[in-house]
Amino acid sequence: MNIEKTLEKKVKVAWSCPSNIAIIKYWGKHAKQIPCNASISLTLSNSSTRVEADLVEKTTTDSVQLAYYFEEKRNLDFERRVTQFLEDNILYFPYLTDYGLVIHSINTFPHSAGIASSASAFGAIALALLELSYSHRGQIIDGEFYELASYLARLGSGSASRSLFPGFVLWGENENKRNSSNLHAVPIASIHPNFQAMKDAILIVEDQPKKVSSSVGHALMNNHPFAKQRFQQADARVSVLMDVLKNGDWDKFIAICESEALTLHAMMMTSKEYYLLMKPGTLQIIEKLFAFREQSKIPVCFTLDAGPNVHVLYPASYQVEVERFIKENLTDSYKKAIFDMQGNGPQKLL
Numbered sequence: 001m002n003i004e005k006t007l008e009k010k011v012k013v014a015w016s017c018p019s020n021i022a023i024i025k026y027w028g029k030h031a032k033q034i035p036c037n038a039s040i041s042l043t044l045s046n047s048s049t050r051v052e053a054d055l056v057e058k059t060t061t062d063s064v065q066l067a068y069y070f071e072e073k074r075n076l077d078f079e080r081r082v083t084q085f086l087e088d089n090i091l092y093f094p095y096l097t098d099y100g101l102v103i104h105s106i107n108t109f110p111h112s113a114g115i116a117s118s119a120s121a122f123g124a125i126a127l128a129l130l131e132l133s134y135s136h137r138g139q140i141i142d143g144e145f146y147e148l149a150s151y152l153a154r155l156g157s158g159s160a161s162r163s164l165f166p167g168f169v170l171w172g173e174n175e176n177k178r179n180s181s182n183l184h185a186v187p188i189a190s191i192h193p194n195f196q197a198m199k200d201a202i203l204i205v206e207d208q209p210k211k212v213s214s215s216v217g218h219a220l221m222n223n224h225p226f227a228k229q230r231f232q233q234a235d236a237r238v239s240v241l242m243d244v245l246k247n248g249d250w251d252k253f254i255a256i257c258e259s260e261a262l263t264l265h266a267m268m269m270t271s272k273e274y275y276l277l278m279k280p281g282t283l284q285i286i287e288k289l290f291a292f293r294e295q296s297k298i299p300v301c302f303t304l305d306a307g308p309n310v311h312v313l314y315p316a317s318y319q320v321e322v323e324r325f326i327k328e329n330l331t332d333s334y335k336k337a338i339f340d341m342q343g344n345g346p347q348k349l350l
């Protein structure tokens with residue numbers, strides 16, 4: 001197929017890719033974005049990044065010519081990060097030798113919501129730029145396309161690898177899961193009805209950018225006194241959680257999910273250069289949630305990202321009760337809430 005002709009036809013592509021929340025946390029990496037342990041996440045629905053990529057005439061001799069706009073404004077910091085990602089992986093994007101690239105991206109979640117946007121952003125970027133490569137080679141989008149997009153998204157941001165698939169997603173090798181890989185994520189197929197309609201209320205305790213980036217956090221797991229035990233624990237928990245997701249045991253789900261959140265933060269608090277990302281509001285929400293669960297017996301639990309915001313997870317069947325509890329009891333502890341839920345994965349827009 002003639003490349004110029006194909007590119008003339010397909011010079012603009014657009015994708016939307018959701019964010020995800022890890023249940024088993026990825027914290028620590030080596031080599032080229034290889035995780036030190038496997039992780040499992042839940043793909044979200046409303047919190048997503050939309051990316052539109054256009055090929056334009058190349059006007060420089062740079063190996064990659066990129067202009068990156070976030071919400072209509074040129075974003076030079078992210079542009080540098082994406083340019084580096086494209087240069088490092090130029091083999092997958094051969095058309096960038098001949099064409100310049102303009103990317104416009106928007107997030108569906110509010111500014112400074114404290115939600116990690118790199119997972120949804122790199123997911124959407126990988127999908128859009130890979131579609132251009134497929135178009136260039138005359139290939140159609142199939143299952144392998146998503147696997148390769150996950151491989152590429154991982155190289156931009158580790159957790160992005162998991163955003164390429166719907167529902168619960170595993171990234172990292174695990175003996176109980178055929179096809180599992182450190183190089184890309186895979187969807188987890190057998191999910192009990194108890195976990196098929198998950199809700200995630202994201203309570204934004206702090207909306208300022210975090211003081212310690214996740215790349216610094218990952219690096220602090222090198223030579224961390226508890227690193228070995230932590231990686232073994234997470235890998236073992238991945239196997240247990242896969243069984244739990246299959247047999248529908250909410251009590252075990254809660255125990256693993258909350259301990260993972262606290263263990264992630266414990267790693268931060270016990271690294272050589274220790275730091276603390278939880279805020280008073282984070283702890284207030286957690287304690288009130290424990291009391292609510294104890295008294296109501298509703299299967300509801302929390303998890304945390306690398307930040308102070310609390311993700312409250314519960315089945316859709318208890319939406320009314322849990323959301324009433326949040327609005328009546330927790331509003332003093334958070335600035336805003338985003339009511340999200342389990343999602344169906346990325347969407348091709350053009």
Ligand code: PMV
Pocket residue numbers: 021022024025026027039116118157158159160214215218264305306
């Ligand atoms: O994808 P990164 O490098 O931003 O790391 C994300 C790490 C956590 O969000 C804290 C955990 C996870 O598994 O998503």
